[in-house]
Amino acid sequence: MNVIDCRRFGVHLHPLAGREVDGALALTLSCHAVRCHDCATKLESARRVHDMLETAARQPAVPPPTLVASIMHALPAVADRAGRRQAWAAGGAAAVAVGFLGVASLLAHSSGAFPVAAQFGAVRTALATVGGFLARCGGLLETAGGQMPRLPAPATRMASVSGLWTGLALTATGLLGTCAGLYLTAARYIATARRS
Amino acid sequence: MKVRALRPVTSRPARQAADPAVDTDKAVVARVLAGQRDDFEILVRRHHRPIFNYIYRMVGHADRAADLTQEVFLKVYTALATFNPSFRFTTWLYRIASNRVIDHLRHRRMTLVPLDASASDTPGTLREVAGATRSAEARLLDRESARDISHELAALPAEYRELIVLRHFQHRSYEEIARVKGSPLGTIKNRLFRAREALRRRMEAR
Numbered sequence: 596m597n598v599i600d601c602r603r604f605g606v607h608l609h610p611l612a613g614r615e616v617d618g619a620l621a622l623t624l625s626c627h628a629v630r631c632h633d634c635a636t637k638l639e640s641a642r643r644v645h646d647m648l649e650t651a652a653r654q655p656a657v658p659p660p661t662l663v664a665s666i667m668h669a670l671p672a673v674a675d676r677a678g679r680r681q682a683w684a685a686g687g688a689a690a691v692a693v694g695f696l697g698v699a700s701l702l703a704h705s706s707g708a709f710p711v712a713a714q715f716g717a718v719r720t721a722l723a724t725v726g727g728f729l730a731r732c733g734g735l736l737e738t739a740g741g742q743m744p745r746l747p748a749p750a751t752r753m754a755s756v757s758g759l760w761t762g763l764a765l766t767a768t769g770l771l772g773t774c775a776g777l778y779l780t781a782a783r784y785i786a787t788a789r790r791s
Numbered sequence: 792m793k794v795r796a797l798r799p800v801t802s803r804p805a806r807q808a809a810d811p812a813v814d815t816d817k818a819v820v821a822r823v824l825a826g827q828r829d830d831f832e833i834l835v836r837r838h839h840r841p842i843f844n845y846i847y848r849m850v851g852h853a854d855r856a857a858d859l860t861q862e863v864f865l866k867v868y869t870a871l872a873t874f875n876p877s878f879r880f881t882t883w884l885y886r887i888a889s890n891r892v893i894d895h896l897r898h899r900r901m902t903l904v905p906l907d908a909s910a911s912d913t914p915g916t917l918r919e920v921a922g923a924t925r926s927a928e929a930r931l932l933d934r935e936s937a938r939d940i941s942h943e944l945a946a947l948p949a950e951y952r953e954l955i956v957l958r959h960f961q962h963r964s965y966e967e968i969a970r971v972k973g974s975p976l977g978t979i980k981n982r983l984f985r986a987r988e989a990l991r992r993r994m995e996a997r
Binding site: 606609637640641643644645646647648649650651652653654655656658659662663665666667669670673674677 | 831832835836839840843844847848853856857860861864865868869933934936937939940941944955959960962983984987988990991994995
């Protein structure tokens with residue numbers, strides 16, 4: 596039989612008190628407790644705590660009887676909010692992308708990085724990319740809508756649609772900004788050409 | 792935006808009748824994700840009591856525990872698509888509940904109300920489940936003992952209290968507690984040892 600010291604006994608004190616150890620180890624620990632008064636006292640108090648915890652665990656708290664109903668009642672509103680958040684995120688991302696495109700277009704022209712014709716070509720390509728991005732956002736929304744567990748589907752769908760419209764409005768604003776930027780660039784180019 | 796593709800957890804048909812006795816949590820989750828939204832109620836009915844109890848032991852206030860339980864299930868509902876079926880549903884559920892409770896305690900820095908047992912069966916009061924055949928005196932002693940330990944438990948730091956609640960009141964295994972807390976098994980065992988020691992010393996000092 597292995598002889599253990601008080602330090603090792605302390606490590607196993609609570610598992611022993613909670614009857615989580617058995618066999619040879621439990622026997623060794625018990626033998627130590629018989630010889631060591633301090634450890635025996637500790638074991639006794641630990642057992643008392645474990646028994647009290649066990650007793651307390653037999654007295655669970657009673658949840659309100661309406662808890663399940665209130666959870667189920669709150670689900671549609673939560674799904675609604677989550678759907679709207681996703682739609683906002685997609686629309687916002689699209690608007691930021693378009694706005695970034697407009698700024699990049701202006702900066703590229705003012706620095707003379709590329710001629711206007713090439714710039715228009717680049718903008719056309721970028722717009723096509725943004726179009727693809729928007730379509731992707733639409734797809735994501737649809738997927739997200741499909742994944743979001745929702746009880747009354749119409750409520751969430753309406754939320755997604757309203758979010759989508761908001762997103763589209765933001766995107767349209769971004770597009771208008773881009774057009775204005777392009778118009779200013781073209782006007783400046785024409786004025787320069789006339790002057791020369 | 793990261794959206795995971797839907798993956799059926801089981802191969803059973805989506806419209807198969809749900810038998811609560813054999814219906815696993817994962818199967819119910821799969822059905823909810825497949826479109827049977829009403830089946831979420833099965834999960835709520837199955838787990839709301841232990842989750843309420845866990846939160847009640849942590850915050851010590853019945854109304855607040857009910858509110859937090861509701862928030863936990865709403866979070867579960869909206870995040871259901873992110874549930875990884877390779878883990879147990881209860882582990883995921885307790886992790887969400889644990890995060891919410893710790894967050895709540897951190898923000899509120901609330902004063903804990905000792906859990907008290909009273910004669911009425913109002914929400915949040917403690918009810919003895921296994922002591923129906925015990926004598927009135929024994930039940931009274933049990934109730935006093937439960938009140939004492941609950942009082943001392945409420946005075947422990949939240950981190951310690953949570954581990955004791957998960958282990959001794961929710962009967963979670965060490966491994967599951969480690970997964971719930973996202974900590975190594977050794978760390979959890981070590982912290983639980985310290986938590987029990989702190990509780991034992993407090994009880995000794997009474």
